[in-house]
Amino acid sequence: MKDINEILYNGKPDLDWINSYIKEDGTVVEGHWRTSANETSSDNLSSDNDEDGIPGWLDSDADGDGILEAIDNDGDGIADAIVSIFDM
């Protein structure tokens, strides 16, 4: 697990759309969203380091140390600012 330093944390990473592509071995990789690299892997879309069922990118406390690194005023465990993106 890579813990997040909540003091220095710059917020959830940007999402980049990766177009479908074919690997050298012929495997097709479907298009998908990928989180931009930052100082931690805990907040990736594919990460759930605290195993609460919420992907790290959505999780208000992605590393599960009890210290929120994103605003969660309604206390549902999901970062509020990010939820509003999906509501649009």
Ligand SMILES: [Ca+2]
């Ligand atoms: Ca989680």
Ligand SMILES: [Ca+2]
């Ligand atoms: Ca945390």
Ligand SMILES: [Ca+2]
């Ligand atoms: Ca919330």
